[in-house]
Amino acid sequence: MNATQPHPHKTDLTVTHVLAELLERLEHSAVPVGAEQYRSVVLHLVSELGDVEPGVALGALLDTHPAAAELYENVNYQYAGLCRSALDASLAAEQQAKEAIEKAMKPSTPQTKEDPNHGKS
Numbered sequence: 001m002n003a004t005q006p007h008p009h010k011t012d013l014t015v016t017h018v019l020a021e022l023l024e025r026l027e028h029s030a031v032p033v034g035a036e037q038y039r040s041v042v043l044h045l046v047s048e049l050g051d052v053e054p055g056v057a058l059g060a061l062l063d064t065h066p067a068a069a070e071l072y073e074n075v076n077y078q079y080a081g082l083c084r085s086a087l088d089a090s091l092a093a094e095q096q097a098k099e100a101i102e103k104a105m106k107p108s109t110p111q112t113k114e115d116p117n118h119g120k121s
Helices: 014-027 035-051 056-064 066-075 087-105
Strands: none
Touching: 014 035, 014 056, 014 066, 035 066, 056 066
């Protein structure tokens, strides 16, 4: 009988850290970055993020590398949604959207200017 062994997670985040740093540099580059280069870094980082041990060390890395954190959320969205997004910011955005929708749905009433001479002779 062949028992499947669980895939061991990596605890050394050196490669993940280097890729996260590189992605941050690409994100903030003043010089245009080639699509293939960007895609290559992202795909390598996705692969690394899939292999690393979840925990405090990974959380600290993602806290200091926003682009990698966003990528991590997108890759894991089906399991945890936007698990790393600040709740207050999400709630505020939802409230603003709700208010904008309500405002757009209200019928606009035409503004009529009152004639200052109306009813006066």
